[in-house]
Amino acid sequence: MTIKFGLIGGGVMGEALLSRLIARGIYQPSEVIVSEPLSARQGFLQQKYDVNVTTDNGLVFTEATEVVFLAVKPQVFSAIAQELADIITIEISPLVISILAGVSLNQLEAAFPQLPVIRAMPNTPATVGAGITAICLGAYTSAKHQQIAQQVFSAVGEVVEVSETLMDAVTGLSGSGPAYVALMTEALADGGVAAGLPRGIANQLALQTVLGTAKLLQESKMHPAELKDRVTSPGGTTIAGIAQLERSGFRSALIEAVKVAAQRSQELGK
Ligand SMILES: NC(=O)C1=CN([C@@H]2O[C@H](COP(=O)(O)OP(=O)(O)OC[C@H]3O[C@@H](n4cnc5c(N)ncnc54)[C@H](O)[C@@H]3O)[C@@H](O)[C@H]2O)C=CC1
Ligand SMILES: O=C(O)[C@@H]1CCC=N1
Structure with a gap:
């Protein structure tokens, strides 16, 4: 053939x-x-x-x-x-x-x-x-x-x-992105273990939370900020968690990660 x-x-x-x-x-x-x-x-x-x-x-x-x-x-x-x-x-x-x-x-x-x-x-x-x-x-x-x-x-x-002209940015976001999401999933599970959960349950909760959230965002076409608002009760647990993420520079860390990965993609072509 x-x-x-x-x-x-x-x-x-x-x-x-x-x-x-x-x-x-x-x-x-x-x-x-x-x-x-x-x-x-x-x-x-x-x-x-x-x-x-x-x-x-x-x-x-x-x-x-x-x-x-x-x-x-x-x-x-x-x-x-x-x-x-x-x-x-x-x-x-x-x-x-x-x-x-x-x-x-x-x-x-x-x-x-x-x-x-x-x-x-x-x-x-x-x-x-x-x-x-x-x-x-x-x-x-x-x-x-x-x-x-x-x-x-x-x-x-x-x-x-x-x-x-956009290919290096694509590489920094979706090309490398699965590694960032994997890291986040692992860290979420580690947080669960730190809060007292058995490892197996923590892994399952973390993975399904990531998967389910992605599916919800995709199927509902909801803006991520709106989903965040829906989860966040006044004076509740989520806003306490988000405030800590902001203090730790979570969003800025992801933004910078995509930017440096895009720069690295540019360097690899030289
Ligand atoms: N791993 C990822 O998530 C992604 C990787 N890429 C790109 O895909 C390419 C491959 O990446 P991976 O599959 O992760 O790497 P890999 O290391 O798993 O695969 C590369 C393969 O090429 C073989 N190889 C080495 N020298 C060779 C030669 N002279 N002739 C023929 N084959 C040779 C290696 O033995 C290896 O099996 C890279 O250029 C990377 O930038 C693109 C998108 C995502
Ligand atoms: O890390 C890398 O260079 C390759 C390109 C995108 C994902 N993996």
Whole structure:
């Protein structure tokens, strides 16, 4: 069968995408090739998903007719670009989708001259189909390429299209955001333990509170400030908690976290 989808880098995000694309039947395992240098990882992906595997990134480019998906760390991007320089000169034209933090369309188009390129930023909830991905389109893309990217990322959650100038901000917010929410969930549970709850119950309460609040905000379309007001009884427990959060700079800490993560994304592309 023809190979349609090539993945370079079978790590956390590569696998998240791969698993959903196959589960949803968007690509058959035999239509997928994954390039991954770690043999244990390669063996795992081959066994679990029955996909073709290789250590040869060039082979991915020459074989994949539809999409080459780049999911390596930004730090190895220039080495990969150099390695692929000769391959790119031959007659191939897959859509290149990069999820590398900070790596710009200019850098991608310099590495893959004349190829259609899409820069994207998904996030780890993609693993369970609850991700959100921002995409921006390169100079050589057409409506067909946009459609392919929509289809690929719709398999793992929501998709928004933004201008490239916003991609670092996206990275600082939704790309890195799951880590902030995980940290907050853990801290909420720790607070529960500090207040006397058994660990298991505290974890369950913290997780369902985060999940339920997100669901309520999403389904009701209520502004977060309104939900906060609804929970906060005069002279009650919540306002005492919020006053402490404000004294500890909670909101400012989150705002600054997103800002420095966005700055770091910018640095990674240099
Ligand atoms: N982890 C996350 O939440 C998100 C990550 N990203 C981006 O996704 C990319 C991958 O991140 P993760 O999946 O977290 O990293 P990871 O380290 O889990 O995966 C990278 C994979 O690339 C492989 N690799 C290393 N050198 C290679 C080479 N020369 N050729 C082919 N494969 C090679 C590694 O063995 C590894 O399996 C990064 O650029 C990151 O900025 C984007 C959105 C969210
Ligand atoms: O931490 C990082 O650099 C990557 C990009 C967004 C999430 N993880």
